[in-house]
Amino acid sequence: MPTSSSPPSRAVASAFRSTSPNRLPGRKLSHRSCATHERIDVLVNNAGRHEDALLAHMPVKSWQNVLDTNLNATFHGCQAVLHAMIHQRSGRIVNVASLSALLAPAGQTNYAAAKAGVVALTQSLAKEVARMNITVNAVCPGFIETEALSSLGDDERKAARSRIPMRRFGKPEEVAATVRFLACAEAGYITGSVVKIDGGIL
Amino acid sequence: MEDAPALKERIKNLMVENLMLQVTPAEIGDDLPLFGPGGLGLDSVDALQLVVALDKNFGLKIADPATAKVVLQSVNTIADAVQKKLAA
Numbered sequence: 001m002p003t004s005s006s007p008p009s010r011a012v013a014s015a016f017r018s019t020s021p022n023r024l025p026g027r028k029l030s031h032r033s034c035a036t037h038e039r040i041d042v043l044v045n046n047a048g049r050h051e052d053a054l055l056a057h058m059p060v061k062s063w064q065n066v067l068d069t070n071l072n073a074t075f076h077g078c079q080a081v082l083h084a085m086i087h088q089r090s091g092r093i094v095n096v097a098s099l100s101a102l103l104a105p106a107g108q109t110n111y112a113a114a115k116a117g118v119v120a121l122t123q124s125l126a127k128e129v130a131r132m133n134i135t136v137n138a139v140c141p142g143f144i145e146t147e148a149l150s151s152l153g154d155d156e157r158k159a160a161r162s163r164i165p166m167r168r169f170g171k172p173e174e175v176a177a178t179v180r181f182l183a184c185a186e187a188g189y190i191t192g193s194v195v196k197i198d199g200g201i202l
Numbered sequence: 203m204e205d206a207p208a209l210k211e212r213i214k215n216l217m218v219e220n221l222m223l224q225v226t227p228a229e230i231g232d233d234l235p236l237f238g239p240g241g242l243g244l245d246s247v248d249a250l251q252l253v254v255a256l257d258k259n260f261g262l263k264i265a266d267p268a269t270a271k272v273v274l275q276s277v278n279t280i281a282d283a284v285q286k287k288l289a290a
Contacts, residue, residue, distance in 0.1 A: 086254045129247075
């Protein structure tokens with residue numbers, strides 16, 4: 001029986017945050033996490049940032065920032081944990097992409113490209129590590145009640161809601177529940193999947 | 203330091219176990235090419251697993267693809283690299 005199926009007696013979660021794209025967590029994260037916890041069962045790449053602008057007027061810095069935070073950080077996060085997970089012959093990676101990856105709305109060339117990159121990374125990496133019993137999946141949240149929506153005025157919120165078949169924004173807990181499911185043992189045969197959490201928009 | 207035949211035996215067991223090969227360790231010749239036709243038929247994903255396994259089991263670091271190409275030719279070349287590492 002594979003030892004990887006036996007649950008750890010004590011599970012610990014750590015959150016790592018790097019605001020500077022030049023100081024992405026990388027391997028240090030992995031070593032720190034391994035030293036503290038001995039093994040890494042789940043990685044959730046959840047960093048997100050958007051700087052919306054029409055491409056014609058988009059500052060290069062906005063393009064870089066958004067690519068760094070959304071796509072490059074996902075690469076570094078995955079690379080940091082893979083050796084440990086390969087050695088364990090088990091692991092779960094969940095990447096938080098966005099509905100924008102699939103919808104590609106105007107004004108979000110940087111964000112849509114970055115998140116679409118996360119989706120493609122997810123599907124490609126899933127094939128690379130499936131043999132080691134490591135699953136890699138992505139979730140694509142739509143409009144979720146977080147600070148990302150706080151910039152919307154009342155009218156904009158109304159207009160956004162009217163585009164959602166469920167006529168409401170999603171709750172962060174509803175995204176978290178999907179991520180948790182993809183990280184649990186029951187989801188063991190799901191890999192390379194992209195799960196929309198959008199109230200039916202797409 | 204363990205003798206060469208024992209070390210090669212260990213490496214073969216490691217490969218069969220880690221790569222879930224459908225052959226027995228005894229069926230892997232010391233000089234059998236690990237990759238390509240006419241060999242064991244490993245692919246790049248197997249190579250990645252092998253690199254991690256050699257690191258964890260022997261502390262052998264294979265840092266770049268060029269080194270991997272040299273070290274991962276056969277059980278013999280892996281054993282040589284491990285011997286060198288253990289002697290260092």
